[in-house]
Amino acid sequence: MSLKQNLLDKINSKQIIVGVVGLGYVGLPLAVEKAKAGYKTIGFDVQPSKVEMVNQGINYIGDVVDSELKELVENGMLSATCDFSFVKDADFIAVAVPTPLDQYQQPDISYVRDSTIAVAQYLRKGTMVVLESTTYPGTTEELMLPLLEEGSGLKCGEDFYLAFSPERVDPGNLIYQTKNTPKVVGGVGRDATEVIAAMYRNVLQGEIFEASSPRVAEMEKILENTYRNVNIGLINELAMLCNKMNINIWEVIEAAKTKPFGFTPFYPGPGLGGHCIPLDPYYLSWKAREYGFHTSMIEASMMVNDRMPEYTVERTGKILNKFKKALNGAKVLILGVAYKGDIDDYRESPAIRVIEEFEKAGSEVQYYDPFITEYKEKSHTKKGLPELTAETIQNSDIIVITTNHTKGVDYDFIQQNAKHIFDTKNAMKNVTGRENIELL
Template sequence: MSHMETLLHKLESKEAVIGVVGLGYVGLPLAVEKAKAGYKVIGFDVQESRVQQVNDGVNYIGDVLSEDLQEMVNSGHLIATTDYAKIKEVDAVAICVPTPLDMYQQPDTSYVESSANEIAKYAHEGMLVVLESTTYPGTTEEIVRPPFEKNGFVVGESIFIAYSPERVDPGNKEFKTKNTPKVVGGITANCTKVAASMYRNVLEGDVHEVSSPAIAEMEKIFENTFRHINIALANEMAILCERMGIDVWEVIDAAKSKPYGFMAFYPGPGLGGHCIPIDPFYLTWKAREYNYHTRLIELAGEINNAMPEIVVDRSMRILNESGKALRGSKVAVLGVAYKKDIDDVRESPSLPIISMLKKAGADLTICDPFVTSFKLDGNIEEVVTLNETVLEEADLVLILTDHSNFDYEMIGQNSNAIFDTRNAMKNFTKPEKYIKL
């Protein structure tokens, strides 16, 4: 039997041991799903505390069911370690490490590079390596492939390398890791076949095979750039509609009635999370190598990045209409997480808004049912529980995240003035002074 046939048999019979490198919001759900599918899974992470939590069955990711994690750990299907030497024991490994932008808006691929080097150090013949981290086209070929070839492996024969972008939408009730379609692109046809087999044996969603890792890397960035640009268009429409005295939310609802050629995107206080505000700039950076300037992406970034300042400016104007200055006014900020029903504050537009409000001298009370505290400008900011007193005492209630478990009826009945950046109050009683973005 060839290495490929042996590995395919192991994957299909569930005899394969699968490794997941990086146990964050992508890696942990993937590790749990692979364990639930019947594989023995070894999770790798550089954070000792995270490894300890997994081995104790303590969940720290919103999209993972705590009972699923506990069951997989207790049954021995899932263990975690900081020791890369255990790569020797795995037949297939998925790399799910961060790929942030540095202070110059350039991709930091150091986590991918160190993971590939560590795996290559302990790799054996007949192993599958799949990169899942979002990155620029060329990463799999330029960064993941070389350390394996340097160690004598032949890609497509003795080692199989592919790219399959993570698709995670935190807080999405309908689409989770298990039922979201997967794109797979291997360096060779054999690499694609083996990687696709692994995902087909784990996930319920369709597996879409493409001809190369670069296609899969580019399609992932295209997905997020599509959202990035269309959200910028919605934000620009909101700015113009406000000046024209038109309700942008009603405009979008009307446009949604068209059954073709339109997809609804909504304005908001800015972009957040680790994907939409960041991923398009991998492409902007890579495009320079080809003497191309991605004007549309950069313009969309300017529009989206300006939204927090627009929110603060309009908050000032709303208070001004009541004869109040922002300095000294009590402002209740509802929502710190970057999107509804999650606890993630990374790149949240609420953070620059809160920072600007504090610098302007506003007296803030911050509420978020999913967040207990967060770091901002070097300080720990406390989050309190929303109640009627908080609302009654506020000169302005600023809705930045439309969490489902906010009591919007209570908010509407007890607030003096509301600035709603998410159209969260659309189905509830509103105070006399109610302003939408």
């Protein structure tokens, strides 16, 4: 029986054992969905603390249901380990590890490389390997393929299948989650694409789009997030212009949204956050240089978005100057350090850079976030306020809203007690009595 037919039969009969490398915001939800679909799943992670929590049925990811995780672990459908030798037991391996930027704003693919080397040592014939981490076009074929072949002695397309299928995780999204979000799969060879797409179809409810190659799937993911980066850069630049022209950018967007075609609304803010949108354009720009191509429009939007934290502090300083108050020594209360509303994720959050810029200016900074009581940045930990009292608000020279939480924050209470408010997210749009509120 051919490799293709053998795997298709095992997929349909639920005989596949799944391995997920990386148990973070992408990996753990994926592992849970695979296990829920009836496939015994092994999670791999280099952090013993995560492995221990999973094996105890303790959830640490917002998009995973606590009771589902606990039940899957208790039923033996999901387990976790730091020991990569168990890769030999897996028929399907998904790699979902971080792909950050290094200190020079260039791709750091060390996690992908190290994970691939670890998998290659124990890779056996008849296995499917899928990279889900967002990366530059070419990673799957140029980096992973040779490492897997050299480390295992197996031949891609004959002994194992390899593909790229980008994660599409949107933390806090109540409509689209791992289970029902459409998936793109691009394999090394047509058979790989067909078989791995069949595996995802047996697990997920969303449409599975079969791309012609890993490079198409890799570029597709970069396009998704670069599209958002460029359009957010445009709206951030317009927000700065509208401020100079004394025009409310938020009202402009609401007016433009009434057009039923040809317009998609994007919103300004203090910068970009999260694990994809602020990083992915750098991956593309870095790879483009290999072809002697300069991504001028993309890099221009990146420059605008990267400057927004500094612009937020500059605007705050101008607001305070109207009341004869300097940034140096001002008591600033930051409202929200999560990178988006109603989640506990602060990866690449612009609010953290805003806080750093205020501190550089000599401001006394406190923050409150109902979802994040403390955050670790570089070598230090910053603790938030345990609660937001009238006294704390009244004693602050200005409140700067950097996250539009809809839960755990009483905006009317804040407005009633604050001297001045700079709302960078239009979070207080429904508050009456807006005399002390300025918008981005």
